[in-house]
Amino acid sequence: MQQLLQMIWTDKKNVLLALLAGTVSGLTAVALFAQSGLLISKAALMPPFYVILILTAFLKLFGVTKSASKYAERYISHRVTFQFISILRLDFFKKLLPQAHVLNNYKSGDLLARITNDVEMLQNFFLRVLYPPFIALLVFLATILFTLFFSPWIAFILLIGIVLTSIVIPYALFRRPFQTATAEKKQLTVNATEYFYGYRDLLLHNQLQASKKTLSTLHTSYSSTRRKELDREQTSYLWNQLIALLTGFSVVFVGAYLTTIGQLEGVYLAMIVLVSLTVFESAVPLSMVPIFAKHTKKAIEQLEEITSKKITDGTIDLIDLKQSIQLRNVSYQYPSATRLAIENITMDIRAGEKVAIIGPSGSGKSTLLQLFMKEFKRNHGEFFIGDDDIDRIRISSLYEHMSTMLQHNHFFSGTIKSNLLFANLKAADVTLQQALTKACLTKNLEDPIFEKGGNLSGGEKQRLAFARLLLKESDLWIIDEPFTSLDIQTEQALFNTLMNEAHKKTLIMVTHKLTNLDQFDCIFVMQQGQIVESGTEEQLLAKQGLYYSMYHKK
Numbered sequence: 001m002q003q004l005l006q007m008i009w010t011d012k013k014n015v016l017l018a019l020l021a022g023t024v025s026g027l028t029a030v031a032l033f034a035q036s037g038l039l040i041s042k043a044a045l046m047p048p049f050y051v052i053l054i055l056t057a058f059l060k061l062f063g064v065t066k067s068a069s070k071y072a073e074r075y076i077s078h079r080v081t082f083q084f085i086s087i088l089r090l091d092f093f094k095k096l097l098p099q100a101h102v103l104n105n106y107k108s109g110d111l112l113a114r115i116t117n118d119v120e121m122l123q124n125f126f127l128r129v130l131y132p133p134f135i136a137l138l139v140f141l142a143t144i145l146f147t148l149f150f151s152p153w154i155a156f157i158l159l160i161g162i163v164l165t166s167i168v169i170p171y172a173l174f175r176r177p178f179q180t181a182t183a184e185k186k187q188l189t190v191n192a193t194e195y196f197y198g199y200r201d202l203l204l205h206n207q208l209q210a211s212k213k214t215l216s217t218l219h220t221s222y223s224s225t226r227r228k229e230l231d232r233e234q235t236s237y238l239w240n241q242l243i244a245l246l247t248g249f250s251v252v253f254v255g256a257y258l259t260t261i262g263q264l265e266g267v268y269l270a271m272i273v274l275v276s277l278t279v280f281e282s283a284v285p286l287s288m289v290p291i292f293a294k295h296t297k298k299a300i301e302q303l304e305e306i307t308s309k310k311i312t313d314g315t316i317d318l319i320d321l322k323q324s325i326q327l328r329n330v331s332y333q334y335p336s337a338t339r340l341a342i343e344n345i346t347m348d349i350r351a352g353e354k355v356a357i358i359g360p361s362g363s364g365k366s367t368l369l370q371l372f373m374k375e376f377k378r379n380h381g382e383f384f385i386g387d388d389d390i391d392r393i394r395i396s397s398l399y400e401h402m403s404t405m406l407q408h409n410h411f412f413s414g415t416i417k418s419n420l421l422f423a424n425l426k427a428a429d430v431t432l433q434q435a436l437t438k439a440c441l442t443k444n445l446e447d448p449i450f451e452k453g454g455n456l457s458g459g460e461k462q463r464l465a466f467a468r469l470l471l472k473e474s475d476l477w478i479i480d481e482p483f484t485s486l487d488i489q490t491e492q493a494l495f496n497t498l499m500n501e502a503h504k505k506t507l508i509m510v511t512h513k514l515t516n517l518d519q520f521d522c523i524f525v526m527q528q529g530q531i532v533e534s535g536t537e538e539q540l541l542a543k544q545g546l547y548y549s550m551y552h553k554k
């Protein structure tokens with residue numbers, strides 16, 4: 001909340017101008033009607049012409065000022081809101097980016113709902129939560145002081161009406177916890193997103209109807225809660241209007257009585273009645289404040305839930321990554337998991353060494369690579385790069401000296417060239433072409449690429465990712481199952497290229513395939529999150545342990 005106030009205050013000039021314009025607009029609306037009432041009454045008494053002229057001139061002045069200030073209020077307050085929402089979005093995305101490690105645990109629809117609905121919802125914070133009470137307070141105070149000048153009784157009636165509309169009614173209607181449709185909307189977005197993502201599988205497994213039914217139930221539930229929400233908004237609004245009317249009637253009766261007993265000049269009666277009716281215009285937005293305040297609170301909570309899970313970045317930069325890597329008893333458990341994904345991992349990798357990590361599916365190989373990439377922070381153990389704890393190294397500095405080729409590589413819509421330049425902006429066309437040739441990918445640089453590489457086969461994606469790996473200048477290569485979608489000849493050709501190109505680099509490669517492992521300095525065999533064997537292929541075969549039995553089953 002405090003942070004939201006600070007964000008709004010960054011545009012303080014416009015905030016103050018919007019408040020000023022809103023107050024002027026509210027006051028001139030009251031003044032306009034007061035003047036109309038006075039003009040009607042005065043005209044009935046047939047005063048000299050110049051009096052009518054002056055009153056009419058004031059009427060015009062108030063009319064013009066009201067319209068101009070209303071326009072200015074809308075213009076400036078919306079500018080403040082748009083400025084606020086842009087700061088808010090930027091701030092949210094800045095906080096979101098380092099949260100990659102936790103975002104995996106959220107469903108896409110949930111994230112989408114938070115990123116769009118909740119961020120958008122906060123735009124109401126200024127316009128619908130902060131702003132209306134401020135304007136209403138100033139207009140109410142000024143009007144009560146004005147009417148006090150003519151009759152304390154009328155001022156008192158107005159005060160009662162104002163307290164009822166702005167405090168008693170909202171309190172009575174919203175004092176008990178009430179449900180908003182936010183949760184249902186989120187659930188609907190989550191299910192709708194899964195439905196569209198999984199449409200083909202739902203169709204293939206004959207589950208489309210069941211899924212549609214769930215969506216329809218969620219939609220009905222959302223509509224019903226939303227209807228209740230709207231009913232509550234309308235009830236609040238109706239009470240507001242009812243109190244305003246009753247106050248108006250009371251002012252008429254009491255004003256008429258005060259006129260008959262000589263305590264109020266009759267010529268001011270119409271003016272005061274019109275003032276009492278107009279002043280409640282400023283109270284209308286107050287009826288919605290509790291609802292928008294609740295939405296704002298909920299949105300803040302949902303956004304904070306993501307952005308508060310911080311991973312702290314390091315503070316030191318590496319000159320290069322030609323350094324040894326040491327892990328001592330490193331363990332990691334995913335936040336949502338019940339057991340460790342990797343346990344007591346100890347490794348010594350010297351600069352320039354070629355290391356393979358093998359093991360059955362689910363044994364923790366990819367998780368281990370993610371720790372090398374600092375995507376997660378280990379729960380236990382020590383992890384050093386050279387003499388520095390990896391925690392102290394800035395992520396951007398680590399990535400500057402490291403190249404990765406993971407199981408899933410992202411390709412952006414554009415061309416082969418734009419996707420290659422991504423790895424090395426300075427590379428000339430001839431270098432890019434050479435990388436394609438080394439990756440055995442017979443494509444032209446200007447060939448189009450669809451989003452996520454939608455127009456590439458699995459093998460082409462791997463070869464493009466490999467070309468990208470070759471282009472980036474780095475000291476450490478981290479590779480996860482690089483050539484699973486390729487035919488044996490291409491795989492062997494690319495493996496040879498990989499070993500040649502990585503000649504002076506440190507190479508850490510996860511693989512299922514036990515071919516060519518004799519070319520590695522060390523093989524780590526993982527099972528159920530632990531390293532159960534390590535050594536050269538020759539040593540591991542001689543040992544006749546797990547590697548030996550895997551090797552002979554291949």
Ligand SMILES: Nc1ncnc2c1ncn2[C@@H]1O[C@H](COP(=O)(O)OP(=O)(O)OP(=O)(O)O)[C@@H](O)[C@H]1O
Pocket residue numbers: 104334335336337341359360361362363364365366367368
């Ligand atoms: N985001 C996650 N949240 C919770 N558990 C996870 C997550 N990702 C992986 N795991 C679990 O951690 C364990 C290790 O997974 P990991 O992906 O590291 O295995 P792997 O050896 O790379 O498997 P594969 O060879 O199939 O890619 C598995 O039991 C897996 O279910």
